[in-house]
Amino acid sequence: MRRALGFQLNDVERQVGLFCTWLEARGQTQTFTIDDAVTWARLNPDAHPSWWATRLSLVRRFAAYLNANGVDVPVIPNGLLPTRKPRAVPFIYSQDDLDALLAACDQVFSDERIAATLRTVIGLLAATGLRIGEALNLRVDDIDFDNDVLVIKAAKSHERLVPIHPSTTTALEQYLTLPARVATHPDPHGPVFVTAQGTGYVYVTFQSRFKRVREAAGLVPRGKARPRLHDLRHTFATAHMTAAYTHGGDPDRVLSLLATWLGHSDAAHTYWYLTATGELMARAASRLEPNAQGERS
Numbered sequence: 001m002r003r004a005l006g007f008q009l010n011d012v013e014r015q016v017g018l019f020c021t022w023l024e025a026r027g028q029t030q031t032f033t034i035d036d037a038v039t040w041a042r043l044n045p046d047a048h049p050s051w052w053a054t055r056l057s058l059v060r061r062f063a064a065y066l067n068a069n070g071v072d073v074p075v076i077p078n079g080l081l082p083t084r085k086p087r088a089v090p091f092i093y094s095q096d097d098l099d100a101l102l103a104a105c106d107q108v109f110s111d112e113r114i115a116a117t118l119r120t121v122i123g124l125l126a127a128t129g130l131r132i133g134e135a136l137n138l139r140v141d142d143i144d145f146d147n148d149v150l151v152i153k154a155a156k157s158h159e160r161l162v163p164i165h166p167s168t169t170t171a172l173e174q175y176l177t178l179p180a181r182v183a184t185h186p187d188p189h190g191p192v193f194v195t196a197q198g199t200g201y202v203y204v205t206f207q208s209r210f211k212r213v214r215e216a217a218g219l220v221p222r223g224k225a226r227p228r229l230h231d232l233r234h235t236f237a238t239a240h241m242t243a244a245y246t247h248g249g250d251p252d253r254v255l256s257l258l259a260t261w262l263g264h265s266d267a268a269h270t271y272w273y274l275t276a277t278g279e280l281m282a283r284a285a286s287r288l289e290p291n292a293q294g295e296r297s
Helices: 010-025 034-041 049-068 095-108 112-128 132-136 166-176 203-216 231-246 251-262 267-271 278-286
Strands: 149-152 160-163
Touching (some): 010 034, 095 112, 095 203, 112 166
Antiparallel strands (some): 149 160
């Protein structure tokens, strides 16, 4: 029922399965205690405390279900292993970084389809600020070629329309008609980005290939900022805010538009995507300088 309502249950299934396997290895097949759950959640002593809390939260849901169905299992209280997961420091890609990533796709992969898939997805993320999951879930029918619009579904928000530049539409059309892609015999109404079997990509496969491209491009961490796929989204938001300050736009209006474009239910969430780059801060600070009439912008 939960899956039919759209809940993603992969993490629950995997972690609860690992927990049950661990219990069975200890000879426990009928019940478990709160201490058992906490011990299992902290099995990896080197993991971040937020990971311990996440594992325990998944077992808590499992325990609550069992308890409600009459199984002799205690309800695990909230507040155990409390922690807040630290937000990753965004890696803001420069144009040179993006050019290096795109060039590395052909250097790393001799398979034309794989290289084109990596190149097109990376370009799409940089040009639109989509989440990687939204890009990989994009289907052929979600592209309005006549009006340069993408229909984004199954995301954190309700269905939304994302306008794209005609050059982006052209790049997507070229990928769809690529002979190496056509040779996989993909569903004409199926996923845009396909594997050798003509089926859609899963995140872990794409992520592992992106890692190879990133290394070939020579991109390395800057302090605590590590170059991730999700940082293309941060880069997109930051670039638009910088442009608003640079060209005399209305930053408040741009922020509101970005919230809608990125699929955020609240503009406050969009603030997390705006990294204090030197250029952005300089442009923002210039608005505080008195103008010719002695007034601040």
